[in-house]
Amino acid sequence: MNVLALSHSNGIAARISKYLDIPLIRAQRKKFPDGEIYVRIPQALDDTTIIVQSLEYPQSENFIELLECIEAARGLNTQRIITIIPYLAYARQDKRFLEGEPITVKIILKTLESLGVDALITVDIHQERSLKEWLSIPARNVLPYKEIASYFKNKLESPLVLAPDKGALKRAKLVAEQLNTDFDYNEKKRDRITGEVTVLPRKINVENRDIIIVDDIISTGGTITLATKSALENGANKVYVACTHALLINGALDRIFSAGATEVVATDTVKSPISKISVAPTLANALKEFI
């Protein structure tokens, strides 16, 4: 068995290699002057090959690199390819929101399967049902919310876990269960006089609570910024923010911090200055079911 690190494994391949005592191979990768991506696996492979590549930015090139590595591994006659994609790009377009749009997650998943991937493990995919919908190979979606909860354990006073919207409630619940505390999701409220929009928990008062806002992705951070500001204005003690995938586009971090957040943390599925929590142990555990 081998673990293959591609250019955007973010150290996860090496950590898995260490946890499970599987030899690590680093794939060679370069970009030709015309822009084409070149990949080479520099040594022979065992029966089972685990390939690790995040589809963080530049996601289109990273996807091509992954496809090349899968084809190269097939060429080296490995018998079984398990692909680990810590961040699976193009997963948010999981249906046709408008007619004439593609289902991009279908393209990513079907292409991987058609090139010969035998099993897939990903982290906190936008909709877990996408895996069942578009893959016939075994696939597993692991969640890092236990690790995120551990990060905050004994750090907070009277913590309240908040989902910025109803879609993230399941995620907030997982963190809350680990911290033995309550959770809720935000609803939009509009001030009748000023017209100002605030977001506040549906049922629970934030006053004097330490808030943890939990979501799968921080993109531009708009929703998180509003949630942070609203919680503090309504008497929350401190606001912490946690997510799995820190895309952090267009100054997201500055926006969130200037709204008053005390700390913002994420996992290492995407490289960022707040990627403090590694998903490698969780992924190593999930891998055990496959090997």
Place this chain on the structure above:
Amino acid sequence: MNVLALSHSNGIAARISKYLDIPLIRAQRKKFPDGEIYVRIPQALDDTTIIVQSLEYPQSENFIELLECIEAARGLNTQRIITIIPYLAYARQDKRFLEGEPITVKIILKTLESLGVDALITVDIHQERSLKEWLSIPARNVLPYKEIASYFKNKLESPLVLAPDKGALKRAKLVAEQLNTDFDYNEKKRDRITGEVTVLPRKINVENRDIIIVDDIISTGGTITLATKSALENGANKVYVACTHALLINGALDRIFSAGATEVVATDTVKSPISKISVAPTLANALKEFI
């Protein structure tokens, strides 16, 4: 029937639409702030859809855009998708030159077929056999050398068509036949005293001839520059350069012109300042066999 222009159709889709009197649709395309490519086909499709996209730079993104468009077209229930790829990137790695490398042309072709392309037309692919090797759908490789020859007709005195190496000889032959003149390919010659390398035709003297150097791709232009310099030093009258795909990397054009070339021309499979010859009429002709 519809012709769909993607972001890198280079005007070819619109020209085909005009020649064959098929309605043109321009796909919507944008890049999300996180780098993901978004595509939408803005209207209903007829039974047969012809999609045009060059895989010029940025080739990895352009490939994803093409895959998205194919999936979107399938979603609109078109019955048959014919894909025209004027420049097919990743085609030069058509075998495993070193162990552990992928066959990239296989990845591109197999992915297109697995997503539901029914027929493929491309222009001057590096090795025509790649199409037979990796596709089971109908595929056609068209060559633009008649059009290239027409461009030079009555412009040159005593023309001699030269391939910069043996691999391009077939291409030089096609141009020479149209111009009713002779052709040859260059061989490397090393001066016994100075050690200087020159390249000269195997059999034919270049003296007082107008030379046309013909190749499929101009990348960095190194080979072409040497061929231009050698021909002029050995008494050629003028040197013209023609290729299908003008990638023109790292100052290629300045290198070739400063070696003394009179003119450098290419087709519009790749956008460039020398893309003076359109492959659209040739592609429209080839399409007739499929529709």
